[in-house]
Amino acid sequence: MNRIIRNTQQETNMSLDDTSHPGRPGPDELVPSRYALKVGEIDVLVVSDGVLPLPTAMLAHNADPAVRAAWLHDMFLPPDAFDWALNVVVVRSGGKTILIDAGLGADPDLHLPRAGQLIKRLEAAGIDLASVTDLVLTHMHMDHIGGLLVDGVKERLRPDLRIHVAAAEVKFWESPDFSHTSMPPGFPDALRSAAKRFVNAYHNHLRQFDEEHEVAPGVVVRRTGGHTPGHSVVRLASAGDALTFAGDAVFAVGFDQPDWHNGFEHDPEEAARVRVRLLRELAETGEMLVATHLPFPSVGRVAVAGDTFRWVPAFWDY
Numbered sequence: 001m002n003r004i005i006r007n008t009q010q011e012t013n014m015s016l017d018d019t020s021h022p023g024r025p026g027p028d029e030l031v032p033s034r035y036a037l038k039v040g041e042i043d044v045l046v047v048s049d050g051v052l053p054l055p056t057a058m059l060a061h062n063a064d065p066a067v068r069a070a071w072l073h074d075m076f077l078p079p080d081a082f083d084w085a086l087n088v089v090v091v092r093s094g095g096k097t098i099l100i101d102a103g104l105g106a107d108p109d110l111h112l113p114r115a116g117q118l119i120k121r122l123e124a125a126g127i128d129l130a131s132v133t134d135l136v137l138t139h140m141h142m143d144h145i146g147g148l149l150v151d152g153v154k155e156r157l158r159p160d161l162r163i164h165v166a167a168a169e170v171k172f173w174e175s176p177d178f179s180h181t182s183m184p185p186g187f188p189d190a191l192r193s194a195a196k197r198f199v200n201a202y203h204n205h206l207r208q209f210d211e212e213h214e215v216a217p218g219v220v221v222r223r224t225g226g227h228t229p230g231h232s233v234v235r236l237a238s239a240g241d242a243l244t245f246a247g248d249a250v251f252a253v254g255f256d257q258p259d260w261h262n263g264f265e266h267d268p269e270e271a272a273r274v275r276v277r278l279l280r281e282l283a284e285t286g287e288m289l290v291a292t293h294l295p296f297p298s299v300g301r302v303a304v305a306g307d308t309f310r311w312v313p314a315f316w317d318y
């Protein structure tokens with residue numbers, strides 16, 4: 001099934017590449033890659049950076065492989081590897097344009113060519129990089145900062161761009177500990193190098209916060225720790241509506257199996273506590289959730305089902 005979709009998409013892209021669209025930034029894509037909604041007065045746009053095929057063992061390196069295989073089977077997912085979504089959010093509030101995370105960018109060594117689409121898709125959505133006033137980073141893993149490292153991107157950003165990130169995150173990457181993670185070969189080095197290149201390139205733009213910071217009216221970033229020591233979530237609240245962008249605090253498997261350790265988590269036990277606390281909060285308040293790696297457009301709510309949770313996707317609003 002996956003293979004058929006992929007081939008169709010390649011063929012479609014090829015045929016569209018041959019067609020010129022004067023005045024447009026790039027070829028149209030048949031698969032939607034952005035979804036807009038409002039949270040009170042705040043404009044929100046979820047943009048897909050593409051997908052990231054990863055081995056399924058990374059979903060749960062502390063789980064019995066047979067139980068993990070059964071979960072994948074029940075979810076109609078392939079047993080060995082599947083595509084993680086990669087969502088980025090653009091927020092407009094109080095005259096500011098805020099980008100939350102920046103996608104994977106381009107790292108040819110990791111063979112992930114289907115991710116790293118953010119810059120192209122922002123252009124297709126009519127969002128000029130020079131209009132971005134603030135950037136919020138949930139954490140400094142490559143799939144959240146890599147878009148900023150693509151050739152030519154820094155030059156197109158504003159010289160007064162503010163990048164909000166937890167101080168604990170910047171500190172962590174000075175000497176990162178990978179001893180509790182479980183990643184495919186090559187990933188730890190790639191992540192170390194991306195974080196280093198990011199700090200070198202953008203240190204003048206960094207606005208570090210300790211626990212919490214209001215970036216714009218109703219846009220608050222809050223450190224959770226767990227996934228990485230400075231991992232943060234962003235809560236948007238306006239006129240009685242609220243939505244939390246949870247970064248990597250929640251993965252697709254995290255509703256049924258909140259205690260499963262994801263291979264990218266640097267402190268998996270704390271990450272599980274953070275996840276359960278956040279899901280409980282959201283289930284209680286009924287507020288919306290968007291997370292980096294939930295299936296696009298990743299807008300939904302959380303219900304409690306005994307000791308586990310249930311993901312309730314929002315109905316698309318056309």
Ligand SMILES: [Zn+2]
Binds near residue numbers: 143248292293
């Ligand atoms: Zn991630």
